[in-house]
Amino acid sequence: MQGEQRLGIWQRTRRWLVLGAAALVLAACASGGGGNTDPLPSWNEGTSKQAILKFVDGVTREGSPSYVAPAERIATFDNDGTLWAEQPLYFQFLFMLEQVKAAAPQHPEWKDNAAFKALVANDHAALAEMGHKPILELLMVANSGMSNEAYDQTIRDWLASARHPKLKRPFTELVYQPQLELLAYLRSKGFKTFIVSGGSVEFMRPWVEKVYGIPPEQVVGSQQGMKFDMAGGKPVLMREPKIDFIDDGPGKPVGIYKQIGRRPILAFGNSDGDLQMLQYTVAGSGARMALIVHHDDAAREFAYDRQSKIGKLDKAWDEAKAKGWTVVSMQRDWKQVFPAPKN
Amino acid sequence: MQGEQRLGIWQRTRRWLVLGAAALVLAACASGGGGNTDPLPSWNEGTSKQAILKFVDGVTREGSPSYVAPAERIATFDNDGTLWAEQPLYFQFLFMLEQVKAAAPQHPEWKDNAAFKALVANDHAALAEMGHKPILELLMVANSGMSNEAYDQTIRDWLASARHPKLKRPFTELVYQPQLELLAYLRSKGFKTFIVSGGSVEFMRPWVEKVYGIPPEQVVGSQQGMKFDMAGGKPVLMREPKIDFIDDGPGKPVGIYKQIGRRPILAFGNSDGDLQMLQYTVAGSGARMALIVHHDDAAREFAYDRQSKIGKLDKAWDEAKAKGWTVVSMQRDWKQVFPAPKN
Numbered sequence: 001m002q003g004e005q006r007l008g009i010w011q012r013t014r015r016w017l018v019l020g021a022a023a024l025v026l027a028a029c030a031s032g033g034g035g036n037t038d039p040l041p042s043w044n045e046g047t048s049k050q051a052i053l054k055f056v057d058g059v060t061r062e063g064s065p066s067y068v069a070p071a072e073r074i075a076t077f078d079n080d081g082t083l084w085a086e087q088p089l090y091f092q093f094l095f096m097l098e099q100v101k102a103a104a105p106q107h108p109e110w111k112d113n114a115a116f117k118a119l120v121a122n123d124h125a126a127l128a129e130m131g132h133k134p135i136l137e138l139l140m141v142a143n144s145g146m147s148n149e150a151y152d153q154t155i156r157d158w159l160a161s162a163r164h165p166k167l168k169r170p171f172t173e174l175v176y177q178p179q180l181e182l183l184a185y186l187r188s189k190g191f192k193t194f195i196v197s198g199g200s201v202e203f204m205r206p207w208v209e210k211v212y213g214i215p216p217e218q219v220v221g222s223q224q225g226m227k228f229d230m231a232g233g234k235p236v237l238m239r240e241p242k243i244d245f246i247d248d249g250p251g252k253p254v255g256i257y258k259q260i261g262r263r264p265i266l267a268f269g270n271s272d273g274d275l276q277m278l279q280y281t282v283a284g285s286g287a288r289m290a291l292i293v294h295h296d297d298a299a300r301e302f303a304y305d306r307q308s309k310i311g312k313l314d315k316a317w318d319e320a321k322a323k324g325w326t327v328v329s330m331q332r333d334w335k336q337v338f339p340a341p342k343n
Numbered sequence: 344m345q346g347e348q349r350l351g352i353w354q355r356t357r358r359w360l361v362l363g364a365a366a367l368v369l370a371a372c373a374s375g376g377g378g379n380t381d382p383l384p385s386w387n388e389g390t391s392k393q394a395i396l397k398f399v400d401g402v403t404r405e406g407s408p409s410y411v412a413p414a415e416r417i418a419t420f421d422n423d424g425t426l427w428a429e430q431p432l433y434f435q436f437l438f439m440l441e442q443v444k445a446a447a448p449q450h451p452e453w454k455d456n457a458a459f460k461a462l463v464a465n466d467h468a469a470l471a472e473m474g475h476k477p478i479l480e481l482l483m484v485a486n487s488g489m490s491n492e493a494y495d496q497t498i499r500d501w502l503a504s505a506r507h508p509k510l511k512r513p514f515t516e517l518v519y520q521p522q523l524e525l526l527a528y529l530r531s532k533g534f535k536t537f538i539v540s541g542g543s544v545e546f547m548r549p550w551v552e553k554v555y556g557i558p559p560e561q562v563v564g565s566q567q568g569m570k571f572d573m574a575g576g577k578p579v580l581m582r583e584p585k586i587d588f589i590d591d592g593p594g595k596p597v598g599i600y601k602q603i604g605r606r607p608i609l610a611f612g613n614s615d616g617d618l619q620m621l622q623y624t625v626a627g628s629g630a631r632m633a634l635i636v637h638h639d640d641a642a643r644e645f646a647y648d649r650q651s652k653i654g655k656l657d658k659a660w661d662e663a664k665a666k667g668w669t670v671v672s673m674q675r676d677w678k679q680v681f682p683a684p685k686n
Contacts, residue, residue, distance in 0.1 A: 071558060148600060192560070205604045215414060216604030217535070218560075223601055228593035228619055235622045237600050244601075250571035257491060257580050258566055258587075259602055261548045261559030276571055279578045 039185040042178040042336040048291075048328045052182065055289045059265060060189045066287035070190035074264045076220075076256060076277060077179070079197035079204060081270040081311040082293055083212060084175040085164070087302040089310060091171045092203045095158050096139045103142040110138070144241040148202065148226065151239055156206050169341065172207050176293075178334045179268075183212055186266070194264075196220040196256055198248035198273055220255045222247045252277035270295065275316040278325065290325040292316060297330040300337045382528040385521040385679040391634075391671045395525065398632045402608060403532045409630035413533035417607040419563075419599060419620060420526070422540035422547060424613040424654040425636055426555060427518040428507070430645040432653060434514045435546045438501050439482045446485035453481070487584040491545065491569065494582055499549050512684060515550050519636075521677045522611075526555055529609070537607075539563040539599055541591035541616055563598045565590045595620035613638065618659040621668065633668040635659060640673040643680045 043049040058066040059073065080086035100119065110116040115134030118126035127135065143151070164174055183193050193214055195204060201221040208214045225240030247255040253276050256264065267274070267281035270293040278290040294313065295304050305313040320327050330337065386392040401409040402416065423429035443462065453459040458477030461469035470478065486494070507517055526536050536557055538547060544564040551557045568583030590598040596619050599607065610617070610624035613636040621633040637656065638647050648656040663670050673680065 071552070074560075194560075201601070201604060209414070217417075217537075217602065219604060226597050226600055228596045228623070235596065235619065235626045237596060237623075253571045253578065253580060254569050257569055258544070259560065261544060261562060276578065280571070280580075283578045 039188070040178065040181050042181055042334060044333055044335050046333055048326055048333045051289070051326045052291075055266070055287065056186065056189050059287050068265055068286060072262065072265065073186075073189070073191040074194065074260060074262050075186050075191045075266040076194045076196040076260075076264040076268070076281070077183070078252075078269040078271070078274045078277070079195050079199055079208075079221075081295065082176075082268055082274070083179050083183075083195070084171070085167070085301060086311050087295075087304065088165065090199065091164075091174075092199045094162070095155065095203065096143055098158060098162075099154070100138045100142040107141070113138070140241045140243075144224065144239040146239055147231075148237040148239060151202055152206055155203055159207060167338075169338070172211050173341065174338060175211055176334070177336045177339045180212065180339065182268075183214070187213065191266070192218065194218045194220060194256075194260060196247065196252050196267075196277060198222055198246070198251075200224060220247055220252075220259045222251075248273045250276045253280035256280070265289070267291070268293070269316065271311040271313050272316045273311075275319060278316065279319070282323070282325075290320070290323075292320050292325060292327050294327050294329050296332075297334075297337065299331075301330060382531070383521065383524050385524055385677060387676055387678050389676055391669055391676045394632070394669045395634075398609070398630065399529065399532050402630050411608055411629060415605065415608065416529075416532070416534040417537065417603060417605050418529050418534045418609040419537045419539040419603075419607040419611070419624070420522070421612040421614070421617045421620070422538050422542055422551075422564075424638065425519075425611055425617070426522050426526075426538070427514070428510070428644060429654050430638075430647065431508065433542065434507075434517075435542045437505070438498065438546065439486055441501060441505075442497065443481045443485040450484070456481070483584045483586075487567065487582040489582055490574075491580040491582060494545055495549055498546055502550060510681075512681070515554050516684065517681060518554055519677070520679045520682045523555065523682065525611075526557070530556065534609070535561065537561045537563060537599075537603060539590065539595050539610075539620060541565055541589070543567060563590055563595075563602045565594075591616045593619045596623035599623070608632070610634070611636070612659065614654040614656050615658045616654075618662060621659065622662070625666070625668070633663070633666075635663050635668060635670050637670050637672050639675075640677075640680065642674075644673060 040049055040052070043052075058064050059068040061067065077083055080090050084091070097119070100116070104110055104116070113134070115127070115130060115138055117123075118130070119135065119138070159170065159172055162171060163169060164171060167174060186193055193212075195208060195212070195214055195218065197204060197220070199221050201216075201219050201223060204219050204221055205216040208219060209216065223244040225242040225244050227238050227240050229236050229238050245251065245255065249272070252274065256277065263284040264281045265284070265287065266289045267277050268291040269275075269278055274292070278292070282288040282290050292313070294317070295302055295311065297303060304311060305317065317327070319325070328334075383392055383395070386395075401407050402411040404410065420426055423433050427434070440462070443459070447453055447459070456477070458470070458473055458481055460466075461473070462478065462481070502513065502515055505514060506512060507514060510517060529536055536555075538551060538555070538557055538561065540547060540563070542564050544559075544562050544566060547562050547564055548559040551562060552559065566587040568585040568587050570581050570583050572579050572581050588594065588598065592615070595617065599620065606627040607624045608627065608630065609632045610620050611634040612618075612621055617635070621635070625631040625633050635656065637660070638645055638654065640646060647654060648660065660670070662668070671677075
């Protein structure tokens with residue numbers, strides 16, 4: 001069945017993975033706020049905030065010429081770089097690399113593996129020399145061969161203890177306060193909010209409900225192979241060492257179609273990997289809104305765009321300018337970037 | 344991206360398709376009801392109805408030892424044979440075969456195709472002789488090469504005019520009244536109701552929201568290949584002649600994991616294709632319920648089980664007996680099968 005699906009792993013490697021590994025090879029702020037009746041208190045007054053409020057009012061006010069029925073109010077958000085930070089490396093990659101190290105005792109054959117040795121030694125020069133393929137091979141092996149439940153637990157354990165290398169906070173606190181407010185605001189206006197991310201569904205589902213208010217069934221993402229097995233009379237889903245679907249770039253509209261089955265009326269991204277999702281969203285009839293976060297805030301977060309290997313914003317930026325999409329400047333539009341630290 | 348995914352179509356053919364074609368090769372009642380405060384007026388009093396009411400009460404009543412938080416109240420329903428009829432052939436197959444005939448003018452090469460000629464001539468003997476592969480090849484070609492929106496419209500058009508060969512009603516009226524009540528009842532108790540079907544998401548989504556109250560994003564099903572393209576500057580999703588995922592048998596728990604990301608607490612099926620979904624559902628901790636419709640009502644619908652090529656109920660029936668799952672007798676448990684005809 002699914003098991004017969006033999007896919008060339010390397011052929012199917014996508015930019016999301018490639019860039020993650022490339023960044024690995026190359027190397028490697030919070031404030032407080034409040035609000036009253038303003039649904040977006042962490043958004044500064046300005047064209048971005050006004051455009052959002054105007055769009056939402058138009059599609060939700062009965063009698064409005066651009067009114068959209070509640071069932072059709074689908075909003076999709078990229079995750080990495082749109083809902084939470086993504087520098088210096090996609091957080092899922094940091095987790096997966098930990099898994100490689102943790103899996104080492106079960107893989108004595110890695111002892112002489114050049115990529116593994118370079119990884120453990122943090123030998124960037126050697127890693128750069130060999131390219132990304134040997135690292136992806138390790139990731140694929142280290143992150144498969146276990147049940148979905150065991151993997152889920154590993155992710156939860158890692159998230160509970162890991163800290164961002166520069167910002168020194170738990171990763172689940174490195175979500176954007178203005179976006180938390182936007183998600184809640186959209187839902188209060190009858191929208192269903194979805195994540196559509198290059199990250200895997202498994203990595204996001206353990207925490208996004210608590211952090212974003214988005215339930216697991218509204219997470220669209222990349223999919224690793226999964227196989228149903230009977231293990232000692234107990235049905236179990238086992239992770240396979242292959243990628244079933246990459247939800248990035250042109251994969252995002254496909255993932256939206258597969259899992260949501262309706263075209264979004266609002267989509268929010270931050271990089272070229274979101275371009276096709278944004279194009280697909282605005283190509284529908286009626287009122288549509290496309291938004292992009294521009295990471296231009298080195299003081300409070302990171303500043304990067306056209307030249308970045310992680311979250312490259314180049315073609316999508318050009319298209320945003322050409323088509324009048326809303327480009328949100330993190331520096332100018334966001335009063336606060338991250339939620340206040342807990343306790 | 345997705346396009347690189349080269350899958351052997353025949354290797355990936357599953358029982359759902361095989362049986363459909365086999366049945367094709369082999370061949371080719373409504374009443375009124377009402378209700379007051381009974382949430383399931385079309386269900387006769389008896390052990391099945393009592394088991395459902397007792398389970399729902401247990402998982403939804405605060406303070407109950409088997410209480411389940413609303414977010415975890417996931418119920419999954421097979422479609423063919425569980426929510427609507429499936430004899431003499433899965434309705435989707437009837438549609439797809441129409442598509443083969445409709446596509447003929449665009450495929451002059453089919454003129455000398457033996458399967459096509461036998462199909463048009465209704466020559467069952469010749470079709471039986473050649474097996475299912477040539478028919479599946481025609482189906483795959485005839486049902487691809489168009490945008491998802493064009494395909495969607497074709498399905499809507501067909502559903503609007505087609506009638507069941509024996510029951511002489513539109514297919515969307517051949518849904519089970521007791522199940523419509525059960526779906527609504529579960530939702531009124533905070534459940535999210537999902538379809539998990541061997542049929543394709545595309546065939547179900549155009550009508551299930553109106554008929555079952557289940558939105559497109561809560562439909563899990565088989566998936567044909569889909570590719571994002573720019574056609575004259577307009578983004579479009581094009582159907583590809585390959586199967587991406589078969590949501591049947593062991594594929595159902597995988598489909599549930601991929602799209603829902605939570606284990607159901609209630610699952611309802613009718614055939615061996617639902618066995619693994621039911622096993623996976625009851626294997627979770629806490630209160631769980633597995634149900635099977637037994638088609639034993641030749642007078643009002645159809646009667647078939649262990650020997651049937653469509654909706655075979657054999658292994659799942661044995662397991663239901665062994666494990667004490669609820670087997671719903673259509674004849675005994677359902678006061679009414681189909682909704683009253685719409686004048």
